[in-house]
Amino acid sequence: MSHIREDDLITSIADALQYISYYHPPDYIRALSAAYEAEESPAAKSAMAQILINSRLCAEGHRPICQDTGIVIAFFKVGMALRWDTNRSLQELVDEGVRGAYTHPDNILRASIVDPPIGARRNTGDNTPAIVHTELVPGDKLEVRLAAKGGGSENKARFAILNPSASVVDWVLEQLPSMGAGWCPPGILGLGIGGSAEKAMLMAKAALSEPINIHELRARGPANAIEEMRLELFEKVNALGIGAQGLGGLTTVLDVQINSFPTHAASLPVALIPNCAATRHCHFTLDGSGPAQLEPPALDSWPEIAWDPTAGARRVDLNSITREQIASWQPGERLLLSGKLLTGRDAAHKRIVELLDRGEALPEGVDLSNRFLYYVGPVDPVRDEVVGPAGPTTATRMDRFTDQILEQTGLIGMIGKAERGPAAIDAIRRHHAVYLIAIGGAAYLVSKAIKSARLIAFEDLGMEAIREFEVEDMPVTVAVDSRGVSVHETGPQQWRSRIAEIPIKVE
Numbered sequence: 001m002s003h004i005r006e007d008d009l010i011t012s013i014a015d016a017l018q019y020i021s022y023y024h025p026p027d028y029i030r031a032l033s034a035a036y037e038a039e040e041s042p043a044a045k046s047a048m049a050q051i052l053i054n055s056r057l058c059a060e061g062h063r064p065i066c067q068d069t070g071i072v073i074a075f076f077k078v079g080m081a082l083r084w085d086t087n088r089s090l091q092e093l094v095d096e097g098v099r100g101a102y103t104h105p106d107n108i109l110r111a112s113i114v115d116p117p118i119g120a121r122r123n124t125g126d127n128t129p130a131i132v133h134t135e136l137v138p139g140d141k142l143e144v145r146l147a148a149k150g151g152g153s154e155n156k157a158r159f160a161i162l163n164p165s166a167s168v169v170d171w172v173l174e175q176l177p178s179m180g181a182g183w184c185p186p187g188i189l190g191l192g193i194g195g196s197a198e199k200a201m202l203m204a205k206a207a208l209s210e211p212i213n214i215h216e217l218r219a220r221g222p223a224n225a226i227e228e229m230r231l232e233l234f235e236k237v238n239a240l241g242i243g244a245q246g247l248g249g250l251t252t253v254l255d256v257q258i259n260s261f262p263t264h265a266a267s268l269p270v271a272l273i274p275n276c277a278a279t280r281h282c283h284f285t286l287d288g289s290g291p292a293q294l295e296p297p298a299l300d301s302w303p304e305i306a307w308d309p310t311a312g313a314r315r316v317d318l319n320s321i322t323r324e325q326i327a328s329w330q331p332g333e334r335l336l337l338s339g340k341l342l343t344g345r346d347a348a349h350k351r352i353v354e355l356l357d358r359g360e361a362l363p364e365g366v367d368l369s370n371r372f373l374y375y376v377g378p379v380d381p382v383r384d385e386v387v388g389p390a391g392p393t394t395a396t397r398m399d400r401f402t403d404q405i406l407e408q409t410g411l412i413g414m415i416g417k418a419e420r421g422p423a424a425i426d427a428i429r430r431h432h433a434v435y436l437i438a439i440g441g442a443a444y445l446v447s448k449a450i451k452s453a454r455l456i457a458f459e460d461l462g463m464e465a466i467r468e469f470e471v472e473d474m475p476v477t478v479a480v481d482s483r484g485v486s487v488h489e490t491g492p493q494q495w496r497s498r499i500a501e502i503p504i505k506v507e
């Protein structure tokens with residue numbers, strides 16, 4: 001009978017969370033590299049190049065793949081014959097491991113958890129608590145599947161109880177366009193079909209840590225209805241043309257994984273959860289012989305990528321930018337930004353708008369006139385860094401504040417990731433402003449362009465505080481130009497039509 005010591009579990013959780021913060025799973029790298037090779041859309045190819053280069057830099061530098069280092073999800077299969085050497089609850093042990101990983105001085109990770117979820121939403125400071133799921137199984141081992149799930153992809157989860165005669169494939173295809181690009185495609189779709197409402201969600205989440213093997217499945221052929229559905233969804237979702245970062249392209253998903261369970265005759269529960277470019281999970285088993293040993297992947301698993309951010313890019317001086325200059329920028333044009341910008345995301349926007357509504361001045365140093373605002377919540381720096389990984393957050397969440405901020409502060413442009421909604425696009429057009437995107441999932445690479453970082457306001461908001469960054473040649477793309485043309489509308493439309501014209505190969 002194995003005795004699971006509390007220190008072994010805590011150490012294993014902490015080590016595994018550190019490991020997955022900087023090592024992508026090798027199957028993800030293989031699948032993304034193949035998609036990168038096959039991609040024909042220049043914008044999507046460039047996005048994938050940046051994600052792959054970023055991934056390698058993180059593996060070498062042991063720094064997080066994404067500034068959103070996730071909410072920790074732990075699935076345990078607890079052997080019913082094992083013995084625990086602890087007086088503490090499993091939740092407490094996992095949280096101690098999370099605390100150790102997220103505050104590790106060599107590779108500090110971002111604390112993203114707020115408590116309570118409504119009202120004050122104060123950052124807990126160490127990314128606890130984790131979400132813990134357990135299942136009792138025969139045997140005397142402890143099997144652990146650990147994930148650090150990004151908020152942007154989690155926000156796009158969907159659930160429905162369909163009529164038993166409805167088509168799951170049709171329902172999934174209806175969801176994808178409304179999910180936009182905030183889940184940072186290309187990634188993986190996890191589906192849970194059947195069971196009950198809560199069982200379907202859990203199955204969808206668990207499906208995301210299955211190995212990526214859709215091409216092997218295609219090669220050997222489906223053996224049952226679930227495998228047939230995986231292949232059908234893989235083809236049909238990619239035919240939507242959404243592409244990497246929603247810019248239009250051949251690959252939107254690298255795999256579709258499905259778990260299923262018997263269900264009530266009256267119901268067809270279906271849950272859909274996407275995983276982003278910062279796919280992070282690992283799997284280990286404790287048998288009482290000590291903590292888990294995780295082997296580092298070979299660095300030659302990462303492809304050599306030729307990506308020149310300067311090719312065809314316009315250099316922009318943010319310190320002297322004018323509305324006349326931004327009026328000449330074209331949708332999809334690549335820029336290299338240098339100079340000063342301010343940062344701010346969800347909580348800072350809420351506070352700014354509350355101040356504006358009360359007619360009060362913004363805090364000292366928060367002068368947005370003719371400035372760019374970067375939607376980011378960075379990781380804290382370690383060693384000689386000025387800031388840790390600092391990729392963009394989903395801009396769509398800031399849409400509700402955009403018109404008022406453009407109107408009342410003189411802000412000239414915004415930088416984020418994913419599409420803007422109709423109201424924000426209209427505001428951008430009316431105020432002759434602009435919206436630029438950096439690549440979600442390339443946070444460490446983006447941080448290399450940040451030469452200084454200074455806290456300006458709202459320190460209590462932690463990673464959501466307002467900072468001033470000085471950047472040099474920060475690569476971005478014009479996503480909504482000053483006339484209101486959005487590449488997240490034009491790109492997928494164009495690629496959906498092109499994919500429809502590609503003749504289907506009969507093998």
Ligand SMILES: O=C(O)C[C@H](O)C(=O)O
Binds near residue numbers: 067376393
């Ligand atoms: O919280 C973040 O930094 C990003 C978030 O995961 C998002 O994708 O919007």
